[in-house]
Amino acid sequence: MEVFIMENFTVLNYQGSKNNLSSFIYKNIEPYIQDGRAILDIFSGSAAVSNMFRDNYQVYANDVECYASIIADAILNQADIEAASNLLHSLDIEYTTTIKKQANPIINFINHEQQALEHENFEELIALYNSYPTVWNNQYSQITKSLLTVDGIKSTKDFYLFTTYYATNYYGIIQALDIDCIIKVINTSFTEYKTALLSCLFYAMKEAVFSKDGHMAQPLNPEKNQSRLFVQRKKNIYELFIKKFKEYISVPLSKFSGKNMIFNSNFEELLDEKLFSNVGLVYADPPYTDMQYSRYYHLLNVAAKYEYPLLTVTKNGYTKGLYTEGRYQSKLSQRGSAKQSLENLISFCAHAHTNLAISYAYPQDREIQATDRYTVSIDELVELAKKYYTNARVNVVTQNYNHANHRNSEQKKVLEYLILCGDKNLNQVNIDSLKKTLCNLLPSKNNSMYNSHMYWSQKAFNICDTLINSLSNRGDVVFDPFLGSGVTTLEAIKTDLSRCAIGCDINDMPLFISKLLLSVNTIPNIKKELENFISELNTLFHYYETTCPICKKTGTISKVIFDKPERTGSKIIIKTINYTCKCTKRGIKTADESDYAKINVTPVLKNISNTTLLYNSKIAVTENDDIKNIFTGRNLSVLDEILSIINKYSEKHQTILKYILMSILHLCKITDKHSNSQWPLWIPKTDCVEKNIIDIYTKKIKKFYEVIPFMKENYTDSEIVESYSSLSPCKCLLLQKGSQSITEQDIPDNGVDLIVTDPPYLEQVLYSEYMQLYKPFLNLDYNLKDEIIVSSAPSRNKSKGDYFNLLEQVFHMCSHKLKPNHYLCLYFHDSDLNVWNELITILERNCFRFITQIHIDKTVTLKNIISPKKSLNGDSVLIFSKGVAPIKHNAEEDISEIEHNIIRQAKFMVKSNGSMSTPELYDNGLMEILIQNGWLSKLSNKYSSLVDIFDKHLTWDSSTAKWK
Structure with a gap:
């Protein structure tokens, strides 16, 4: 929502005025304003903040100074001057x-x-x-x-x-x-x-x-x-x-002019239940220091009251400011009383169930900048807010600001704090602002925690973080029915977001990832035990010994490049061996007889079992295939020895070692030169690569050291609970079952405040089948029966019809669990209009109204790239609101009119924005138009993709991969 301010009607150079912070204050406060209720600007001063909200909300303004109340009345109850x-x-x-x-x-x-x-x-x-x-x-x-x-x-x-x-x-x-x-x-x-x-x-x-x-x-x-x-x-x-x-x-009149209320009172006199019954948010910008405001503006009070006041006389005569008697002395500018006064305000608002926003400017660098004149520190103020509103319902946002005070003209660098107390009004969510924020956000998957493991189609954590922060309140329950790598739940229970979280998945690995990460803070001596393990790991380097042809000494293989003509055969042809030794760090040699013997060693397995693979030619698994076919004999032997070493450690430290091993298994098998993790059961026939597992594992263990402080900093209070009733901020409930089977006992109806999820995309990522790589080594099981997927594996009977049937069961469950008027955020991207129609129909049938979609860029995609025209790089986040009845459309337009409208809009978009890619056209408006007008069903009957329409009316520029 645009903030209109009487920009030219600035009355005073007011100390601490918020005129220059209007956008920061407005966008952060607006979500906390409760529907149909007024804003109380309880220390209105120059009425800058009252002015911000005057056009869209009823405002109550109060200030103990007479002149300030006069200014507020002039701004809020603007006189209607006709002539x-x-x-x-x-x-x-x-x-x-x-x-x-x-x-x-x-x-x-x-x-x-x-x-x-x-x-x-x-x-x-x-x-x-x-x-x-x-x-x-x-x-x-x-x-x-x-x-x-x-x-x-x-x-x-x-x-x-x-x-x-x-x-x-x-x-x-x-x-x-x-x-x-x-x-x-x-x-x-x-x-x-x-x-x-x-x-x-x-x-x-x-x-x-x-x-x-x-x-x-x-x-x-x-x-x-x-x-x-x-x-x-x-x-x-x-x-x-x-x-x-x-x-x-x-200045145009506000629609609330004449209806706003003005008070000229000590703020504590306004702490009245009757008044607060119509107040939806209190904005408090109290004095920060021991300098009395009244001395700066005493002449205005004299002009307003016009009472010929007595002169103030001290033992040294008249004051320098020529003050008069009766000048107000605020308790908030007195160290002995400021904290208690603010505590009275916070306590009353909390008990009145009224949201509170406190503005407070405090030095950016507390080591260099003086804070001795502040009556209450920012830390004390935040603690007071948390005392009465709880940690979960207090959100602190800041903005850098250069503040000029009246004592000297040089600017001081301060942080402008907004302490937001209470619950967001989700009806006030500014979707356009959210879209703009996400579009300007560079998606990131990189931090110490997420870098510590590998999972297919993992989403950017900062996108998820923004969705949760914008569409829910602290303490709310955030649910992901397709847990996967755990991004939704792990972001929700971070200390700074403080939500409750529920995640559900059918397979062991997703739960193993989240449980291990959330146990890090409880396991002692992690780094010491990992260092001990590395020492034992080094005893296995003999597996990778080779003779250096230069110095004839023993070197260590880093990788071997070879051909393997038959996946199920044992024959390999070594092309080169990369190694290091005392005479060279980057040695390259041809294989000798000993090198062939070492790479082809027949492993004697004590710890690796259940190695048969499920036939599915689409993911390169042949009939009667075996896990041994995608590893060299040497690396299987090394992995088995590693598992023997792991088993000597305590159970808690074993889980960490297995977690780190899990994160590198896709690199331990035979890979290509790019070490592609997207096809974990595939191996090439030529230029196969065998890597030194000891090197890989050691590097990954050392990277895990970074996870330990990261978890302490961001997940101090986070833990897993066993039931919904045990949930509280920063706590997480993990369920292992098909989400279609979630019951009232698992999650009560209307027990969820926000859903953020990334459902499986038809046949694009076969999660359970991919997890065949991990079970033989880590005993992480997988569930083929309940998986919602399309698979061409003959033994699975997982068709597209079965996929959509099970997906509807999940969204039917979600419809019961999500509270009315709350949000479902769904990652989805596909150019196929029939798939879109199936998905939207399912969601609308289950009371989810489409609100908007937001394009999220990303550099790597797991999607099958059919052609530059039809591939939709990146993701699209679809946002739905839960209604109380199924969504029905009565679109009367025929197919020719729909097609005309779509191409007219596409041409307008290209004209306005310049050449656009296929995903830009899909995500930046066309799909919204189709869905909201109810045209998707008719159009999908004729066209499989919007590209078919673009081809007829737009020009494809293959050099830029864009339409013009």
Whole structure:
């Protein structure tokens, strides 16, 4: 949602104003605003944040300072001025008449000041000011016809407050008289527009005041600031006032104008259940330091109240700021009371079930930048929020910001903190903003944890992280019915996301991955035991010994390149051997008799079993195939010996060693030169590669060292529980069964807040069959029966019809488990319109309404690339919302009209964006149009792919692989 702000209606250079942080604040706060309820800006200040939300939400604004409440009222309850020119004309007449009359007693002073200012005669001006009567010097005044005192000027019951208090110090004589006259005109003739007119006067006062940076803490020394004195004194208060009022009346009215509520109270007086019954979010931007705000803007309060206050006198005389009595002293700017005051606010909001957003600016570098003037540290504030809202319901976001305070003009680098307390309103999720965020995000699978294992079609963790953070609240239950590598569940239970997670899979390996990673923090001495294991592993290097033809000494083989003409045969032809020895680090040799004997050794297996493979020619497994056919005899022997060493360790350390072994098994078999892991049961016939397992395993073990601190940092509180009822933030429930078989006992209906999943894609990744590689070595079992897949293996009976039938059973289950109006995020990509139609039909039949899709780039794809035209590189995230009834379409358009609309949209996209690839056309609008209009069924009956339509109406540029 676009943030419209009265950008030109800035009244003050307000200390800590959020005008420059509007986008950061708006986008982070909006999801926490509860439907149909108001925002309470409880320390409104200059009303910058109230202003941000005025067009889209009802706003309550409060500030203990009178002037701040006036500004808030002017902005939020904007006056409806129909005849602006008539009003301005009336103001001019009233002002001219008033100032002519009010100037009479001091006309000589006014004339002398104008003359001194015109000639910039400093000595003359100062002499004039020294002779001018004020309440501070008690000289004789023509206004009162007596020595000037507070009681004397007050008894006139006229408007000479600024003329007698602040002329010659903060303002010039004519400027002070202008302020008095404008206030008199407002209070006597224009009370209907009082807050608007006073706010414009505040602006003029701020622009003309003779003090530092536009604040009013104390007047500047004229001797030290002569040039600035003349600049400021020459400013015309009335002209500045009218200029600002013209800006004000040009701003369109808000639909909530007149309905917003303004308070002028100590914030604790507002902590009332009746008021809070209509408050959906409290925004709190409290004072941060021990510097009292009231001293910076005391003149505005004097103008607003206009009560001729008594003068503040200390033992040293009048204060430098020429303060008057009654100036408010905030407890929030006092160290002894600030923390308790904020705790009262946080506690009340939490118990009232009201969301709270706290803004707080704090130094970026606490070592270098002073924090001694802060009344509460940012860490204390976050802890208070967590105390009452719990860890799971507190989210802290930051933005770098250069803050200029009023004490010195140099900027300080601070972090602007937003402490978001409570639950997001998922109805407020800005899908367009989410799409933009994901489109600008570079997908990543690389961190210490995910790099520690290998799994097919693993998704980018930062994409998943963003979906979870945007579409659920802390403490919510996130579910993945196809667990796989565990990205959804592992991201959900990270400390910074603090969700509950449920993952389900049919096979051992996915659960083994998650369980092992989440056990790392509980296993002692991991690194020490791994180092001991490496020492034992080194005793197996003799398997890879070879004779160096140069120095005739023993070297170590790193890899062997050979041909194996028959997959099931034993014959191999060695082409080259790469090795290292003392005379060379990159030796290459031809094989001798000993090399053939070593690579072809007949393994005596003690630990490797169940080696028969399921026939499926599509994944290169032949009839009567065996795991031994895809390993060299040497590497099978080494693996068996490794398993013997592993078995000597404790059970917990065994699991870590087996986990690391699992991550390299695809490299231990016969591979090609690219070590392709996408086809784990395939081997080439030529240029086969045998790698040194000891080298690979040792490197992977050392990389695992990085996992240990990573898990401690990100998963301190994370653990696996045994039942849904035991779930809490950072806890995970893992189920092992077909998701189609999940029961009410496993997960209660309406027990899930968000689903993020990556279902199997027809026949593209045959997970259970691929896992045949792992069972002989690690005893990780697989479930062929319940797998939702299309397989050409004759013994499996896994057809496309069976696939969609089981997939519908899963989404039927998901429909019962997911709460209404919550989101399902589904990774899916296919150019086949029939597949799209089947999938969307299943989801809509089970009450999932399509919202949008988002293209996610990636460099490597497991998809079968049929042709550059038809391949859809990357992924598409489909987002659905759970409804209460099946989705039905009544599309009346015939196929020719649908085709016309699609090609018209495609041409428009190409014209607007330039040449586009097939996935860009699919993902950036065309599929959305087809699905949301209910056209997919009709179009899929005629076309198998949108490419068939593009071919007829667009031009394919094979050099760029794009349509134009």
